[in-house]
Amino acid sequence: MKKYVCVPCQWIYDPEVGDPDGGIAPGTAFEDIPEDWVCPICGAGKDAFEVVED
Numbered sequence: 001m002k003k004y005v006c007v008p009c010q011w012i013y014d015p016e017v018g019d020p021d022g023g024i025a026p027g028t029a030f031e032d033i034p035e036d037w038v039c040p041i042c043g044a045g046k047d048a049f050e051v052v053e054d
């Protein structure tokens, strides 16, 4: 699964970690996160994220 970076604040979403505080279980692909989820740091929506190429 790919990591995604929040463009406004550079926070990285790692699917292996998820976002437990935001209700996203570890192992959740970014694509499977609900559309109403927001970045835990800056509150940006999913459309503010870009895939991280290895």
Ligand SMILES: [Zn+2]
Pocket (backbone or CB within 6 Å): 006, 007, 008, 009, 010, 011, 039, 040, 041, 042, 043, 044
């Ligand atoms: Zn952010």
